[in-house]
Amino acid sequence: MREFDLVIVGGGPAGMAAAIAAREKGLENVVIFERDHSLGGILNQCIHNGFGLHTFKEELTGPEYAYRYAVKVDELGIPYETGTMVLDINDKREVTIISPGRGVETVKAGAVVLAMGCRERPRGALNIPGFRPKGVYTAGTAQKLVNIEGVVPGRSVVILGSGDIGLIMARRMTLEGAKVKAVVELMPYSSGLKRNIVQCLEDYDIPLMLSHTVVDIRGKDKLEGVYVAAVDSKNVPIEGTEEYFECDTLLLSCGLLPENELSRSCGVVIDPRTGGAVVNESLETSIEGVFACGNVLHVHDLVDFVSEESARAGAAAADFVKNGRRTGGEQIKLIPGNGVRYTVPGTVDVTNVEQEVHIRFRVTGVFRNSSIVMTCGGSEVFRRRSRILVPSEMQDVVIKKEKLEGLSGEMTVEIRGE
Amino acid sequence: MIKELTCICCPMGCALTVEVEGDKVVKVEGNTCKRGADYAVSEITAPTRVVTTTVISVQGRPVPVKTAVPIPKDKIFEVTEKIKSAEVSLPVNVGDVIIEDLYGSPIVVCAKVG
Structure with a gap:
């Protein structure tokens, strides 16, 4: 049986950053398993710009961002096996893979980093009435068709959901000569970044219909059109507001789900709020020596945050392989309070914090002139005022180790108005 | 002439009202900080995009x-x-x-x- 100190599942931005960090911490025997034919993950099809402002202080396209990390992987001589799908991981950290070259094989890992990313919420999960005609795609599938396969899937388009991929595809389809008739969003606010609303919709006069949804799909074999209706405050369609849009393509951009089938099969405890693993301050899951990072842990809006987080996971995994488990000190349990949907990590063991810990979360709604407040045992640990907090922007709070020393029990993270 | 813009400098997304005379911006309202005013001027006078x-x-x-x-x-x-x-x-x-x-x-x- 082949043995590796560290097996990284997935060669996208998370896996590459984790591998680089582990190698830089001195871990030699590292391998990345990637199911696609090259490194880069979803970035390869994200040809738009806007990546890397934090990491490289410049705006790169997705493929360029991926390329910089792939070059680093090569420079460091980190082995990676493409066309290789991980089938199973067990709690003894035995990893079963399949590839055309080697068939089915089980390898032994000193530590595992889960970096499988996420996938899109499909039509089946959206409960849209109507037939199942061709012409209905997730936005990411359309993105792959246009940017990787060179095929434009339609000429007249309606997009359901205003997530960033939907907004990006509204512009992309327009530049490829299609007519995008509307972007329809159930919520009263867009789940995409503001800059994308301006540069992908307003620049091309594409209407954004907030508090609206697709209530019916017409066409039996081939999509003919969709009915769009306004919804009330409980997201129930309002009768009489239906409007028909003739279209041959419906793109769905209705949220991303961490791809955790492998994690579940090896028994990793999943947080139902994120759909990702419950992790501690070292990004270690409920199974010793199995770490998680990037979009498989919780869905990010910026790849820069994925890379930074994954580097921490890779470094922690390297430390685990070299030094074993550090004995646990006092645990601080993070509790999402008012206005906070979840926190990553869920627990912090201060003895394992080197200098600082990142606490990441999303807010539950739009908060203006409010503060992020963290309290533990009645005393305030952190406070930061913000002009605006929105669900589409992940919050990243960095707390110095000395602020946490001596604390134990529950620490509440909440949003307070002023 | 009055033009309406959404500032994209931060998630605030301020709704900017820009007063334009000829090709010059004479007044920006609705911005919360200076970046909003700068954005309005560049958007009105010479908007550019990476394609x-x-x-x-x-x-x-x-x-x-x-x-x-x-x-x-x-x-x-x-x-x-x-x-x-x-x-x-x-x-x-x-x-x-x-x-x-x-x-x-x-x-x-x-x-x-x-």
């Missing part, structure tokens, strides 16, 4: 490309069309230039293909 798109190579595979610098916003479609008609043969690598100058910007390859 990213693909060109189908001779071998049939799409090659992702971008304008190396922002180009005038009203030239986006023209630039996209010109890029589409460029002849590109694989292999290509990141940074290869396929067109030297389109409205002041080279068109560069964003991925290693082929």
Whole structure:
């Protein structure tokens, strides 16, 4: 049986950053398993710009961002096996893979980093009435068709959901000569970044219909059109507001789900709020020596945050392989309070914090002139005022180790108005 | 003339009301900070965008490309069309230039293909 100190599942931005960090911490025997034919993950099809402002202080396209990390992987001589799908991981950290070259094989890992990313919420999960005609795609599938396969899937388009991929595809389809008739969003606010609303919709006069949804799909074999209706405050369609849009393509951009089938099969405890693993301050899951990072842990809006987080996971995994488990000190349990949907990590063991810990979360709604407040045992640990907090922007709070020393029990993270 | 803009400098997304005389911005309202005023001036006087798109190579595979610098916003479609008609043969690598100058910007390859 082949043995590796560290097996990284997935060669996208998370896996590459984790591998680089582990190698830089001195871990030699590292391998990345990637199911696609090259490194880069979803970035390869994200040809738009806007990546890397934090990491490289410049705006790169997705493929360029991926390329910089792939070059680093090569420079460091980190082995990676493409066309290789991980089938199973067990709690003894035995990893079963399949590839055309080697068939089915089980390898032994000193530590595992889960970096499988996420996938899109499909039509089946959206409960849209109507037939199942061709012409209905997730936005990411359309993105792959246009940017990787060179095929434009339609000429007249309606997009359901205003997530960033939907907004990006509204512009992309327009530049490829299609007519995008509307972007329809159930919520009263867009789940995409503001800059994308301006540069992908307003620049091309594409209407954004907030508090609206697709209530019916017409066409039996081939999509003919969709009915769009306004919804009330409980997201129930309002009768009489239906409007028909003739279209041959419906793109769905209705949220991303961490791809955790492998994690579940090896028994990793999943947080139902994120759909990702419950992790501690070292990004270690409920199974010793199995770490998680990037979009498989919780869905990010910026790849820069994925890379930074994954580097921490890779470094922690390297430390685990070299030094074993550090004995646990006092645990601080993070509790999402008012206005906070979840926190990553869920627990912090201060003895394992080197200098600082990142606490990441999303807010539950739009908060203006409010503060992020963290309290533990009645005393305030952190406070930061913000002009605006929105669900589409992940919050990243960095707390110095000395602020946490001596604390134990529950620490509440909440949003307070002023 | 009054123009309405949404500032994209931060998630606040301030609704800007911009008073324009000729091609000059005389007043910006609705911004919370100075960046909003600066954004309004550049959006009104000379809006520019980086364009990213693909060109189908001779071998049939799409090659992702971008304008190396922002180009005038009203030239986006023209630039996209010109890029589409460029002849590109694989292999290509990141940074290869396929067109030297389109409205002041080279068109560069964003991925290693082929």
